[in-house]
Amino acid sequence: MPTVAEQFIEEGFKKGIHEGVLVNDREAVIEGIEIRFGKVPNEIAESISGLSDMGLLKSLHKQAIIAKNLDEFIIALKKSKN
Numbered sequence: 001m002p003t004v005a006e007q008f009i010e011e012g013f014k015k016g017i018h019e020g021v022l023v024n025d026r027e028a029v030i031e032g033i034e035i036r037f038g039k040v041p042n043e044i045a046e047s048i049s050g051l052s053d054m055g056l057l058k059s060l061h062k063q064a065i066i067a068k069n070l071d072e073f074i075i076a077l078k079k080s081k082n
Helices: 004-037 041-051 054-064 069-080
Strands: none
Touching: 004 041, 004 054, 004 069, 041 069, 054 069
16 A cells, blocks of 8 residues: 555656646647647637646647638637637
């Protein structure tokens, strides 16, 4: 049976991995927008950086790839926040 200290270390480790995955997912969305449409407006980057739902970030990454233009992506982003 793990000690209390070991449990805290394990919990911290898992939390760190989760945060790392979130950062990667956010960067993937922003990078997809940048590749498709050029410079990413700060407002959009900040909005994406505030998201913590991995499923939503995956969906937005797909939208960044298939959206016809930046405005279409912005509509998808706004819908996702409702």
